[in-house]
Amino acid sequence: MLGKTANGLYWMFRYLERAENTSRLVETGERIALTRLGATDSEWRSVLQTAGSIEAFDEKHETTTKEAAIDWLLRSPDNPSSVLSAIKAARQNARLVRTALTHEVWEATNSAYIDAKTVLARAVPARDLPQVLGAIRQKTALVRGATHGTMLRNDIYDFARIGTFLERADNTARILDVKYYVLLPSVMSVGSSIDNMQWETILRSVSARGGFRMSYGSTLHPRDIAQFLILDGRMPRSLGFCVSKIRGNLDYLAKNYDIHPPSCENVARIEQDFLNMDIDAIFRFGLHEFIQKILGHFSALGAQIEIDFRFSE
Amino acid sequence: MNDTSTFDEMWGRDDVLRRPYRNFNAWFDVEDPKRLRAKQREAEELFRLTGITFNVYGRAEAEERLIPFDIIPRIIAGQEWQRLCRGIEQRVRAINAFLHDIYHGQEIIKAGRIPIEMIANNEAFLPQMMGVDPPGGIYTHIVGIDLVRTGDDQFYVLEDNARTPSGVSYMLENRETMLRMFPELFSQNRVQPVQSYPTDLRRSLAACAPSKAGGSPTVAVLTPGIYNSAYYEHAFLADQMGVELVEGHDLQIVDGRVAMRTTQGYKPIDVIYRRIDDDFLDPLNFNPESQLGVPGIMDVYRSGGITIANAPGTGIADDKAIYSYMPEIVEFYTGERPLLENVPTWRCSDKDSLAYVLDNLADLVVKEVHGSGGYGMLIGPTSSKRELSEFRQKLIARPGNYIAQPTLALSTVPIFSRAGLAPRHVDLRPYVLVSPEGIRITPGGLTRVALKKGSLVVNSSQGGGTKDTWVLED
Numbered sequence: 046m047l048g049k050t051a052n053g054l055y056w057m058f059r060y061l062e063r064a065e066n067t068s069r070l071v072e073t074g075e076r077i078a079l080t081r082l083g084a085t086d087s088e089w090r091s092v093l094q095t096a097g098s099i100e101a102f103d104e105k106h107e108t109t110t111k112e113a114a115i116d117w118l119l120r121s122p123d124n125p126s127s128v129l130s131a132i133k134a135a136r137q138n139a140r141l142v143r144t145a146l147t148h149e150v151w152e153a154t155n156s157a158y159i160d161a162k163t164v165l166a167r168a169v170p171a172r173d174l175p176q177v178l179g180a181i182r183q184k185t186a187l188v189r190g191a192t193h194g195t196m197l198r199n200d201i202y203d204f205a206r207i208g209t210f211l212e213r214a215d216n217t218a219r220i221l222d223v224k225y226y227v228l229l230p231s232v233m234s235v236g237s238s239i240d241n242m243q244w245e246t247i248l249r250s251v252s253a254r255g256g257f258r259m260s261y262g263s264t265l266h267p268r269d270i271a272q273f274l275i276l277d278g279r280m281p282r283s284l285g286f287c288v289s290k291i292r293g294n295l296d297y298l299a300k301n302y303d304i305h306p307p308s309c310e311n312v313a314r315i316e317q318d319f320l321n322m323d324i325d326a327i328f329r330f331g332l333h334e335f336i337q338k339i340l341g342h343f344s345a346l347g348a349q350i351e352i353d354f355r356f357s358e
Numbered sequence: 359m360n361d362t363s364t365f366d367e368m369w370g371r372d373d374v375l376r377r378p379y380r381n382f383n384a385w386f387d388v389e390d391p392k393r394l395r396a397k398q399r400e401a402e403e404l405f406r407l408t409g410i411t412f413n414v415y416g417r418a419e420a421e422e423r424l425i426p427f428d429i430i431p432r433i434i435a436g437q438e439w440q441r442l443c444r445g446i447e448q449r450v451r452a453i454n455a456f457l458h459d460i461y462h463g464q465e466i467i468k469a470g471r472i473p474i475e476m477i478a479n480n481e482a483f484l485p486q487m488m489g490v491d492p493p494g495g496i497y498t499h500i501v502g503i504d505l506v507r508t509g510d511d512q513f514y515v516l517e518d519n520a521r522t523p524s525g526v527s528y529m530l531e532n533r534e535t536m537l538r539m540f541p542e543l544f545s546q547n548r549v550q551p552v553q554s555y556p557t558d559l560r561r562s563l564a565a566c567a568p569s570k571a572g573g574s575p576t577v578a579v580l581t582p583g584i585y586n587s588a589y590y591e592h593a594f595l596a597d598q599m600g601v602e603l604v605e606g607h608d609l610q611i612v613d614g615r616v617a618m619r620t621t622q623g624y625k626p627i628d629v630i631y632r633r634i635d636d637d638f639l640d641p642l643n644f645n646p647e648s649q650l651g652v653p654g655i656m657d658v659y660r661s662g663g664i665t666i667a668n669a670p671g672t673g674i675a676d677d678k679a680i681y682s683y684m685p686e687i688v689e690f691y692t693g694e695r696p697l698l699e700n701v702p703t704w705r706c707s708d709k710d711s712l713a714y715v716l717d718n719l720a721d722l723v724v725k726e727v728h729g730s731g732g733y734g735m736l737i738g739p740t741s742s743k744r745e746l747s748e749f750r751q752k753l754i755a756r757p758g759n760y761i762a763q764p765t766l767a768l769s770t771v772p773i774f775s776r777a778g779l780a781p782r783h784v785d786l787r788p789y790v791l792v793s794p795e796g797i798r799i800t801p802g803g804l805t806r807v808a809l810k811k812g813s814l815v816v817n818s819s820q821g822g823g824t825k826d827t828w829v830l831e832d
Contacts (some may be wrong), residue, residue: 048619049608140409141583143593157408181525200621302622354621357674 048355050123050142055356057154058192058208064131064161066216068178070096071118071128073250075174078111079208080242095223095250098124106301115174120165127182132161145201157184161269174276200301203294207350210294212312214287214342217274220250222336228267229332244270251282271332272324284339285320288312291346298354311346315339365509365769366781368433378433378830381546384780386430392735394429394774397539401427404538410531410594411589412818420471426823427532428724428773429539432805436550436832439801442513442788445698446503447797448688450790453675455691457497460674461487462778471686479526480672480680482541484636486643490660492669494566494794499667500631501790502526502803507769512768514701515684518797520676521668522633525824527591529829530555530598532804532826548831550801555599556771556790559631559796566665566791567628575628577601578618580609582634582650592633606634617663629665630655636670653678657825678727678761679705701766707758715762716753718747722762723814724753737814739765768814774806785816786827801829 074092087111093099093114104122105321106113121127136158143151161184164177196202221228224260227243248254251274260277263268277283292312298311319339327335351357365371368379375383402424411422459465460477467474477483500516502523504516533552537544560577565577581592583605596603607619609627617624632639638648643656658664674680680687682703704711704722715722724736736749753760770781788803805825806816814823 046621047602047604047608048621049605050602051621090753137584140589140593144597151409152407159406304622355619355623358619 046147046200048357050145051200051354052356053138053142054145054204054209055350056203057142058205059212060131060135060138061154061185061188062209062212062216063126063168064078064128064203065182066180066212067096067131068128069252070250072113072175072178073237073246074111074114074118076249077242077246086110089134089225093117095125095220097219098126098272112168116168119169129165132158132181132185143232147195149190149195149350153184153188153191157181157188160184171225189307197296198256203301204250204296204354207291210287210290211343211347211350213282214284214291215340217251217284217287218336218340218343220247221271221274221303222333222340225333225336228271230268230328240267240289241265247274253280253282256280268328270323275326275327276320288320289317292316306349307354308346308349311342311349315342363767364781365507365512365767367434367507367771367784368779369781370510378435378438378828382431382433382543385543385546391778398429398707398774401429401535401539401788404535405531408531410556410590412445412590419675425528425818426809427535428807428809428823429536429824430772430774430779431536431543431826431828432771432786433547433828433830436803436830439550439829441700442505442506443799445513445696446788446790446799448692448694448697448796449503449515449518450498450501450686452688452691453501453518454495454497454792456687457520457669457672457675458495459691461490461671466687466690469680469690471690472680472683476679477674477688480674480677482636482671482677484671484674486656486660487669487671488786491662492566493568493662495667495792496566496667496792497672498675499563499566499669499792501792502787503698503790505786505788506701506766507786508767509769512699514699516683516701517678518676518681519787520672521635523787523789524588524591525787525806526555526635526800527594528824529789529800529804529827531592532824533802536826547828549825549828555789555800556595558800559595560599560601562793562795562798563629563631563665563667565795566667568662568665570662571628576626577629577631578604578627580604580606580630580634582638584649586633588633595631596671606648606650606652609652609655611652611658613663614652614658614663616652616655616658620824627664629667631667631830636673639666639670678703678725679707682761704761706753706762711762712753712757715760716750719750721765723765724749724760724762727759727761737765740812740814763815771805771807773809773823773825780811782811783814783816784825797831802827 074089077088088109090099090109093102096118101124102117111259113270117124118127120129124130136154139146139151139154161181164180169177192205224243224247227240244267245254247270248257253273257273260273263347273280276284276285278289280286295309295312299305319335368376370376401552405424405427411424456466458692466472467477498520500523502519504519505513506516507513513674529552536633564575565576575597578601579592581589581595581603583589602618604618610617610619610624612624615626616630617626634650637645638650640651640653640656641648642653659666675683676747682705684700685696704715706715715724720738722738726734736745738746768783768785771784772779773782784807786803786805791798804820805827806815808814809821809823
């Protein structure tokens with residue numbers, strides 16, 4: 046496989062994942078605004094921060110309004126992580142690696158792009174938001190489904206999966222990075238309604254309310270939430286789950302190519318140093334520092350993968 | 359159809375249904391126009407979803423557009439096709455022999471059949487190719503011969519495409535779409551298949567590999583990238599052939615071979631089907647500014663380390679000025695009369711011809727010698743007085759830059775319009791594969807159709823569309 050193709054696959058699936066994550070953040074932000082529990086503007090600012098684009102947003106906007114934030118996250122061409130930009134970039138990468146994709150995956154991607162371009166052609170009114178976001182996620186889910194159902198399990202698939210899970214791990218870590226303080230142990234054993242709202246927001250932004258309830262019942266406790274999002278091996282957006290998937294696919298590649306690339310070391314170190322402890326140890330270490338450190342390691346892992354597999358010259 | 363000067367391929371000149379269209383017409387007669395209109399929309403949806411688009415040049419942001427597709431097939435009888443094939447094969451053989459001669463002994467010039475200026479002053483001539491022997495002796499591995507029809511038995515070659523003829527993906531996708539939408543038509547008509555083209559192309563390219571390549575040569579398609587107008591086709595062909603689609607920056611010369619950067623290191627390539635122009639191929643040997651090519655690829659080529667398809671320098675054979683010499687070229691190399699006719703052509707570099715062209719500008723088609731895609735041409739009969747006088751100035755200023763031809767009464771084929779079937783002018787580009795194993799012509803080719811009533815310009819860049827082209831088994 047061409048190094049360029051590996052690069053294209055990796056980014057195609059990173060961008061697809063990013064489109065979904067951003068759309069989920071918008072949905073969560075809108076939900077908080079409706080419950081009127083938090084100070085709305087500051088909530089939108091924390092959403093923008095989680096999306097990693099608050100500086101760029103501030104450069105273009107004097108104040109933070111709900112409308113401006115939503116438009117920035119959904120459609121802005123100035124925001125490379127907006128849902129529309131991300132889907133566009135995913136599709137552009139798909140064109141680049143067209144020969145590595147099945148017909149079904151390409152058509153699903155192209156169709157997601159055509160639809161997104163149409164429904165996001167102009168600002169989305171609040172009342173259409175749920176339907177528009179739902180339609181977009183359905184389309185990106187179709188790409189995922191087609192990938193799962195039609196692609197050979199070879200190096201092509203490995204790079205697609207590595208892109209997906211690195212983006213996802215990064216996204217979950219960034220949510221925790223912005224919201225870590227609400228998860229810190231507090232003197233009060235029962236959270237206030239504001240705490241509850243914050244905790245629920247975190248779970249919503251990783252589509253984890255149902256899964257959490259199944260595992261822990263209906264009482265939200267910050268320690269459990271942290272455990273669930275960082276270490277739980279069943280939760281498909283937890284850091285532990287994502288990293289184990291990346292390791293799996295890197296191992297396949299290493300075996301397939303008969304090499305032992307440095308990126309395999311990177312991922313082993315992340316598992317060893319960060320994901321091999323229990324949640325109390327993480328709190329003792331310092332939740333914020335933990336998240337900051339692991340984010341740095343994710344980014345180094347991504348860079349090492351690009352070198353190991355000759356993504357560019 | 360009532361216009362007696364135009365030959366319609368379905369109704370002839372006298373409104374009598376022609377034989378190849380019999381079955382089709384019987385089907386069409388009982389079809390509900392509403393269903394067909396829905397099918398026409400469905401076809402467009404399919405094309406959009408598959409992403410069969412082309413990028414329009416000269417726009418700020420590369421914009422992707424669909425080429426309009428018309429659901430009415432163009433139908434050619436098997437016998438008609440066989441006759442055409444003989445002519446095409448003869449012409450393609452002559453083109454290859456001509457290229458070999460031009461880059462070796464130049465016998466045709468010594469014999470006085472072509473003036474030396476035609477070669478010496480021609481930008482398409484590459485002195486770097488003198489004395490080079492391409493693997494297998496093949497210069498033009500993939501050729502598109504543009505044909506027009508003016509009557510039952512009258513075909514003319516409008517243009518030879520010996521560099522990198524495009525459009526073959528439309529030929530294939532058009533058929534795919536018709537099969538999906540109107541399967542019944544293919545059980546009622548025995549249509550010769552085109553689907554083996556990608557396999558044939560790969561086999562043909564592999565057969566042209568350098569002798570040291572061994573049993574299973576590595577083939578790759580070289581594209582300028584996703585912003586190129588024909589990128590879809592490049593990806594399509596690579597995909598269908600099962601070979602890598604590379605760009606210049608994926609390639610490097612490693613140990614005297616052209617190699618592509620893979621996830622596991624550099625891997626040598628034996629045959630490169632390049633879809634970039636000569637000028638961009640190698641910044642060390644041609645345009646030093648080129649970012650699209652591979653520095654040093656020409657040196658590997660000259661040492662016999664790689665096959666480049668088509669060979670560099672083939673443009674000398676499809677130049678519009680050379681075109682006017684094609685009858686001489688065919689005779690010189692095959693010793694036979696040309697089976698396919700050339701359109702009579704005035705070379706404006708010639709003083710008497712220029713005078714004639716200037717006197718009859720309103721009746722002629724004038725083309726730039728190096729132009730393509732329908733840009734920079736004048737169609738006398740449909741031009742305004744002002745356009746004519748502007749063009750006259752250009753002609754006087756640079757006569758050598760132009761050729762002129764009579765306006766042919768191009769045949770028409772029906773399209774499906776709102777008012778039912780309506781005749782529109784068409785041309786045809788059959789695709790020809792050349793290898794040491796022989797010459798293979800895919801039955802049919804790409805039919806381009808001028809969708810505007812009366813228009814003679816079929817280029818997609820100028821609002822033309824395409825049709826599925828059927829060659830029937832007799």
